Amino acid sequence: MTKLVFFGLDEHEQDVIRRAFAGEAGYDIDLHAEPLTIENVSLAHGAGGIGVFVMSRVTREVLDRLPDLKVIAAMSTGFDHIDSVACRERKIAVCNVPHYGESTVAEFAFGLILALARKFRPTFERTDRGDFSRAGLSGMDLAGKTLGLIGTGRIGSHLARIAHAAEMEVIAYDLRPNPALTEEYGVRYMDLDDVLRQADVISLHVPYTKATHHLIDAERLRLVKNTVLLVNTSRGGVVDTGAIASALREGRLGGVALDTFEGEEVWIQEEFQGAGEASEDELRDALESFGLLHSDRAILTPHNAFNTREAVDRILDASIENIRAFFAGNPQNVVAGTYRVPAEAPAGGRA
Numbered sequence: 001m002t003k004l005v006f007f008g009l010d011e012h013e014q015d016v017i018r019r020a021f022a023g024e025a026g027y028d029i030d031l032h033a034e035p036l037t038i039e040n041v042s043l044a045h046g047a048g049g050i051g052v053f054v055m056s057r058v059t060r061e062v063l064d065r066l067p068d069l070k071v072i073a074a075m076s077t078g079f080d081h082i083d084s085v086a087c088r089e090r091k092i093a094v095c096n097v098p099h100y101g102e103s104t105v106a107e108f109a110f111g112l113i114l115a116l117a118r119k120f121r122p123t124f125e126r127t128d129r130g131d132f133s134r135a136g137l138s139g140m141d142l143a144g145k146t147l148g149l150i151g152t153g154r155i156g157s158h159l160a161r162i163a164h165a166a167e168m169e170v171i172a173y174d175l176r177p178n179p180a181l182t183e184e185y186g187v188r189y190m191d192l193d194d195v196l197r198q199a200d201v202i203s204l205h206v207p208y209t210k211a212t213h214h215l216i217d218a219e220r221l222r223l224v225k226n227t228v229l230l231v232n233t234s235r236g237g238v239v240d241t242g243a244i245a246s247a248l249r250e251g252r253l254g255g256v257a258l259d260t261f262e263g264e265e266v267w268i269q270e271e272f273q274g275a276g277e278a279s280e281d282e283l284r285d286a287l288e289s290f291g292l293l294h295s296d297r298a299i300l301t302p303h304n305a306f307n308t309r310e311a312v313d314r315i316l317d318a319s320i321e322n323i324r325a326f327f328a329g330n331p332q333n334v335v336a337g338t339y340r341v342p343a344e345a346p347a348g349g350r351a
Contacts, residue, residue, distance in 0.1 A: 003049075005049075007036040007050065009031055048069065058082040075319045088336070097314075097333070104308050110163070113203065115299060142167075147159075147169070150203070159203060192220075196224050199228060200229070208234070212238050214240040221243055227254040236258070236260040244256055254297065256299070263290075
C-alpha cells in the first residue's frame with residue numbers, strides 16, 4: 001500500500017482527488033486543507049508521494065522527516081518552493097504541471113492591462129463613494145500601442161495572440177524566440193533593453209531563477225517610458241518591489257499591476273499560514289508592496305491569475321496522473337531531483 005498525502009486543498013479539490021482514487025487499490029489517500037510545513041510534516045509520515053501547491057514549503061528540514069518519500073507532485077508549473085538540491089540528494093523525483101493555465105493566466109494578465117489602461121481602480125473607488133465625475137479618469141486605447149513581452153512560453157504566446165486580436169503591436173524578448181509567433185502574429189524579437197525602451201505595456205512571463213531575480217530593477221526602470229504600464233503575473237522576485245515603488249512615486253511609471261510580488265507571503269495568510277516568522281527582508285518587501293496600494297496607479301492581486309475552476313481541475317488531473325505514472329514505472333514531467341523507478345506499481349495502479 002502506497003501512502004499519498006496532499007496538502008493545501010479546499011473542499012472541491014479534495015472531492016476531485018477522492019473521486020480520482022475511489023475504488024483504486026494500492027493507494028492510501030490522506031487529504032489536508034493546510035499547507036505542508038515543518039510543524040505539520042508528521043501528517044505525511046510514511047508517505048511515498050505528496051502533492052503540494054506553492055504555499056507549501058518543502059525544505060530540507062521537511063524532507064529529513066520523510067524518509068519514505070519517493071515523489072513530490074508540484075501542483076503548479078513553478079517548483080521553487082521545493083528544495084531541488086535536497087531532493088536530488090535523496091533521490092526524490094519532483095514532477096510539475098507544465099501547462100494548465102496558459103489561457104487562464106494570459107487572460108488575467110490582459111485584464112490587468114485593460115484595468116490599468118482604463119483606470120479601473122480609481123473609477124471603481126470613486127463610484128463606490130457615489131462620485132460619478134469623469135475628471136481625471138481619461139484612459140488610453142490599447143489598439144495601436146506596443147506590448148512588450150518578457151518571455152514567450154505558453155502563457156506569453158497566448159497573451160501575444162490576445163494582444164494581436166486587440167490590434168496591438170507585439171515585441172518580445174526570449175532566449176528562445178518562437179518563429180511561429182513572428183509568422184502568425186508579427187511578433188518582433190529584440191534585446192531586453194530595446195523591448196523596455198519601446199514598449200507602451202510590459203508583461204512578464206518568465207520563471208523565477210537566479211538569472212531572473214530582479215530582472216526588472218532600478219537600472220532597467222530608467223529605460224522605460226514614463227507612461228509605461230507594467231504587469232507581473234510570473235513570480236514576485238522577478239521585479240524589485242522597492243524600485244517599482246520609487247518609480248511610481250517619482251512619476252516614472254504610468255501604472256503597475258502585480259499579481260505576484262515580493263513580501264506576498266506576509267499578506268496572503270490563507271496560503272502561507274504556518275510558514276514561520278517572516279524574515280527582516282520579507283517584512284521590508286511586504287511593507288514596500290503594501291505602500292504601492294497608496295497609489296491609484298497600482299493594482300495588487302493575491303497571486304490569483306491561475307485561479308479558475310477549470311485551471312485548478314487541470315492541475316489536479318495532471319498531478320494525479322504524474323503520481324500514477326511514477327508508481328507505474330513511467331515517470332513523466334520530472335523537473336527536479338533524481339529517482340529510482342519503483343519496482344512495481346501499487347496493485348490496481350494505472351499509468
